[in-house]
Amino acid sequence: MSATYNFCAGPAMLPVEVMNKAQMELLDWNGQGVSVMEVSHRSKEFIALTEQAEADIRELMSIPNDYHVLFMHGGGRGQFAAVVNNFLGNKGKALYLVDGSWSSAAVDEAVKLAGSDQVDTINIVDKTNGINRVVIPNLRALDKDYRYVHYCPNETVDGIEIFDELDSPWPIVADMSSNIMSRQIDVSRYGLIYAGAQKNIGPSGLSIVIVKDELLSHPQLAQASIMDYRLAVKHDSMYNTPPTFAWYLAAEVFKWLKGKGGVAAMEKLNQQKAELLYTFIDSNDFYESRVATENRSKMNVTFYLRDESLNDEFIKQAKANGLVALKGHRSVGGMRASIYNAMPIEGVNALVKFMHQFAAKHSC
Ligand code: PMP
Numbered sequence: 001m002s003a004t005y006n007f008c009a010g011p012a013m014l015p016v017e018v019m020n021k022a023q024m025e026l027l028d029w030n031g032q033g034v035s036v037m038e039v040s041h042r043s044k045e046f047i048a049l050t051e052q053a054e055a056d057i058r059e060l061m062s063i064p065n066d067y068h069v070l071f072m073h074g075g076g077r078g079q080f081a082a083v084v085n086n087f088l089g090n091k092g093k094a095l096y097l098v099d100g101s102w103s104s105a106a107v108d109e110a111v112k113l114a115g116s117d118q119v120d121t122i123n124i125v126d127k128t129n130g131i132n133r134v135v136i137p138n139l140r141a142l143d144k145d146y147r148y149v150h151y152c153p154n155e156t157v158d159g160i161e162i163f164d165e166l167d168s169p170w171p172i173v174a175d176m177s178s179n180i181m182s183r184q185i186d187v188s189r190y191g192l193i194y195a196g197a198q199k200n201i202g203p204s205g206l207s208i209v210i211v212k213d214e215l216l217s218h219p220q221l222a223q224a225s226i227m228d229y230r231l232a233v234k235h236d237s238m239y240n241t242p243p244t245f246a247w248y249l250a251a252e253v254f255k256w257l258k259g260k261g262g263v264a265a266m267e268k269l270n271q272q273k274a275e276l277l278y279t280f281i282d283s284n285d286f287y288e289s290r291v292a293t294e295n296r297s298k299m300n301v302t303f304y305l306r307d308e309s310l311n312d313e314f315i316k317q318a319k320a321n322g323l324v325a326l327k328g329h330r331s332v333g334g335m336r337a338s339i340y341n342a343m344p345i346e347g348v349n350a351l352v353k354f355m356h357q358f359a360a361k362h363s364c
Contacts, residue, residue, distance in 0.1 A: 039244075060258065075177075079194040097122055099160055133294075151174060178200075270298045287304065302335065304328075311333075325338075
């Protein structure tokens with residue numbers, strides 16, 4: 001069978017080396033004769049795994065010592081709620097910048113939990129002529145006192161990415177579910193970073209939280225104990241039974257990343273992959289991108305066939321060529337190629353080749 005390249009936005013493909021290793025040790029982890037899924041999270045072997053995972057992510061992202069790294073339940077949406085309940089309290093206000101579907105969903109959760117009078121929003125996408133462009137106002141000129149500003153630097157559905165670091169007088173909370181570890185960032189500029197694992201880290205359900213210690217003195221709303229950052233810190237992310245298999249796979253992905261040269265090497269490769277695809281999309285009249293050049297996501301490449309009546313045929317033919325999960329999100333239509341860290345450049349080459357052939361066949 002020839003290779004299948006999976007462009008799913010998440011749960012997304014994981015590195016093939018990691019999957020092979022997991023398969024090999026599925027029934028016998030660490031010479032114990034049982035699966036990693038079947039051992040106590042408090043066993044010394046599993047604790048060693050978690051310590052190594054934390055050390056590796058700290059190294060990969062250069063996380064300063066005054067930040068905690070938490071491995072929590074509940075994916076990205078779990079953190080939409082946790083951030084509000086841990087940081088907003090009963091009186092304060094938060095600012096949410098909206099650049100697409102997920103930051104908008106984060107606003108909905110914040111309003112649901114805290115009420116609309118505690119949540120201000122600013123839409124930061126300009127859609128002039130059907131092209132999405134991010135325009136961020138000068139936050140320092142707003143003269144407001146927010147507990148935090150929340151934003152999503154990579155909008156998975158819309159294919160919009162914000163590459164410049166925010167300049168904010170308030171702690172920055174970033175939903176990096178779909179671009180964590182895809183490029184180097186300066187963690188010290190953030191109050192809190194969170195990411196659902198199912199794109200660049202591992203299986204769904206797990207979320208990674210990187211939080212600055214001083215923020216944990218913020219007032220809290222009453223909340224479920226398993227979403228309480230202070231309890232998670234106090235119990236080393238084991239207040240209740242953690243998602244152990246997801247944690248194990250995340251640990252393996254971190255080792256894989258280190259072996260590949262870390263985030264700097266990934267950034268270079270991700271740049272090459274995205275450039276290949278966008279250059280091809282721009283080079284012909286058959287396909288189009290609807291995102292301004294400076295905001296085109298390097299993880300989720302959204303594009304449209306100019307003749308949208310060919311969409312179903314495109315998906316069908318792509319699948320027949322081993323290129324799966326290219327359909328855009330139902331809310332925006334078109335196509336989306338998610339090319340996270342685990343996607344090899346060969347997958348992007350195969351996609352470009354297919355797109356070229358499909359265009360040649362269907363152009364009049
Ligand atoms: N934020 C972003 C940027 C996402 O892409 C997603 C999921 N695709 C979520 C949040 C929600 O994650 P989950 O489904 O794990 O709750």
